[in-house]
Amino acid sequence: MSETPSPKDKVGMICRALRRAIIEQALEPGAKLPEDSLGERFGVSRTIARHALGQLASEGLVELRRNRIAVVVTPSWQDARDIFDIRMELERLIVRKLAGKLKPVQIARLKDHVAAEQQAHDGPSAVSIRLATEFHILLASMTNSPVLVRYVSEIAYRCCLTLSLFSRPHSSECGISEHIAIIDALQDGNVEKAMTLMHAHLGEVANRALVEPSPARGRDLVDVLAPYAEETH
Amino acid sequence: MSETPSPKDKVGMICRALRRAIIEQALEPGAKLPEDSLGERFGVSRTIARHALGQLASEGLVELRRNRIAVVVTPSWQDARDIFDIRMELERLIVRKLAGKLKPVQIARLKDHVAAEQQAHDGPSAVSIRLATEFHILLASMTNSPVLVRYVSEIAYRCCLTLSLFSRPHSSECGISEHIAIIDALQDGNVEKAMTLMHAHLGEVANRALVEPSPARGRDLVDVLAPYAEETH
DNA sequence: GGCACCTCAATTGCATACACTTCACGTCAT
DNA sequence: ATGACGTGAAGTGTATGCAATTGAGGTGCC
Structure with missing residues (x-):
């Protein structure tokens, strides 16, 4: 909000x-x-x-x-499970709302985003993960349902956080091609296929959550925040 | 939270x-x-x-x-629609998680709540509506998924608010018997039936959201809050 | 009468002050 | 050494003060 x-x-x-x-x-x-x-x-x-x-x-x-x-x-491992469960339901809903109803300009917007994902693919994995997350949020925003956007954003961010805790280090190949496939299915208005793809996509992502957590280390807050403070004024 | x-x-x-x-x-x-x-x-x-x-x-x-x-x-009418959509998905999830897994003490707790609903049935309708809402939250809390509890609580409260805006005045008979039926289905572990019942129940409730909104009137805050301030100390 | 404008009380935005809690560290007894 | 204990710095909880904003009502002009 x-x-x-x-x-x-x-x-x-x-x-x-x-x-x-x-x-x-x-x-x-x-x-x-x-x-x-x-x-x-x-x-x-x-x-x-x-x-x-x-x-x-x-x-x-x-x-x-x-x-x-x-x-x-x-997030605990159990939290992670719960969050992914909820996420699947909500993203199903999104797909159902969106399939066959996206305007060309929206499709273009989505493809642009995926392009950005591809471009960032070689960069730092943290950025790739953020972009992958934001793809789903972008999708949600196209439903014009503020509530849905809010929940999916929250959940997606928390998934993101969870993944950073539990996933294998080099999981940057976050299914960019899957994103494309989903866009296509949505464009074709193929609800079932889109839902299946989304489900598989999320399942794929969730299944990475199976490794040990990394302990939190304590860097200096000021240093860490330096690059993020910029855009606040 | x-x-x-x-x-x-x-x-x-x-x-x-x-x-x-x-x-x-x-x-x-x-x-x-x-x-x-x-x-x-x-x-x-x-x-x-x-x-x-x-x-x-x-x-x-x-x-x-x-x-x-x-x-x-x-809430706008569109908001209401969106919220109900999401609610249906989440409550489906709850039912799926709970069916056949409730302990006797939990069943008892639910039945107690419904009993309270029945008792409040003759009282002010606002209380009935609150209790009906809290039934769903109680159900959610039994999933042991804090996230789910939070979202369902939020959404249920907002539905409540929406109903107060759009529904017919005398909608106090908020499907208490439906609550009982859902409990039974959950106890029997009949996932499909429970989901169907829940879906129907929510659909029923949602379908009340079809009348004109009532304009907000301005009572004195201090008066209005009097009975609610009590329990804060 | 109606409408633009002005003024001021009501209210929020934000910072700061101070009391209380927590935690990290050093001391001391064992 | 080690563990209990005390102490002070660091940090949060809450109230309050002041500047900025809003909007309700009054005033004057048309």
């Missing part, structure tokens, strides 16, 4: 920056997020930083413990 | 109070929620009231507009 990119919305800006930092694993699960440091880093008071943390907590990306420093959540 | 009934969590308490006030229609869609009045009413500072509003906004119950007084959301 409150996803309006208004220039005055400092909380939203910090949220976006942190969200990105988290899903690109610049901030790993377990990383501490003290209100002071955050505020200092983004040039706002603790009040704002605190609000941002509250927001991210409500999205399930940050864990808020009373009187303790907030941390990036470390 | 942050649903831990800790005695120190003032924000959570205010949220719960407001949530209840909203879904029981003591606070109607469009009702204004100024931070000052809220704080005064609950004996806390604006800071806390503000946080509570933020939380409720992230749940979609309250609308936060920059520099403007927060208001209880007025």
Whole structure:
């Protein structure tokens, strides 16, 4: 919610920056997020930083413990399972809503995104994963259902986080071709095929969640956030 | 989220109070929620009231507009449709997870709840609606999937709100018998039947959303909140 | 009467102050 | 060494203050 990119919305800006930092694993699960440091880093008071943390907590990306420093959540394996279950249902719904109803301009938009994914394929894997995640969010946004967009965004980001915890290191080949296949099926209005593809695609992704977690290490917050603070002013 | 009934969590308490006030229609869609009045009413500072509003906004119950007084959301008809769509998917998932896996003590708990629904049947319809909503949340909580609980809670509350806007006045007979039938099917482990029943039940409820909205009227906040402030200390 | 404009009380946006809690570290007894 | 304990720095919880924004009502002009 409150996803309006208004220039005055400092909380939203910090949220976006942190969200990105988290899903690109610049901030790993377990990383501490003290209100002071955050505020200092983004040039706002603790009040704002605190609000941002509250927001991210409500999205399930940050864990808020009373009187303790907030941390990036470390999803449990069970959480991961649950989240993927829900995700499958929601993405089925999206596919059902979208199949055969996408306008050419939307198809183009999707293909552009996939192209970007292909381009980023050689770059840092964190970026690939983020783009793959954002493909699904883009898809969701085409349903024109704000609620659906919100839930799928949240869940997709959390999946992203989970994958970073449990998946094998070199899983950057996140099924770009599968994305293309899904677009095609949607374009053809082939609901069943699209749903099957999506299901398989997500299953594929979920099945990577079978390896040991990596322990959280503690880098300096200021360093880590440097590249993300830029766009906030 | 942050649903831990800790005695120190003032924000959570205010949220719960407001949530209840909203879904029981003591606070109607469009009702204004100024931070000052809220704080005064609950004996806390604006800071806390503000946080509570933020939380409720992230749940979609309250609308936060920059520099403007927060208001209880007025769901659009389209929103309502979207929310019901999502709800159906999620409740299908719940049923699938639960069928045949409920322990006797859980069944008992559910039946107790339905009994409470029956008892409240003659009372104010707002209470019946709340109880009917909470039945679904209780069901969700038995999946032991925090994420699912959160989403279903949010959505169910929003459905509740929507119904209060669009449904016919005397819709208190909210399908208590249907709740019982669902419990039975779940107990028997009859997944298909349970899913069908749930689908029908929700469809029934959703189909009430076909009448004109009632305009928001403005009662005095302090009066309206009186019965809800009690349990916060 | 109706409409544009102005003014000010009401309200939010944000920062800061202070009390309380937690945690890390150092001390001391064993 | 080791473990209990105490202490202070770091951090959060909450209230409050001040500036900026809004909008409701009044005023004057048409």
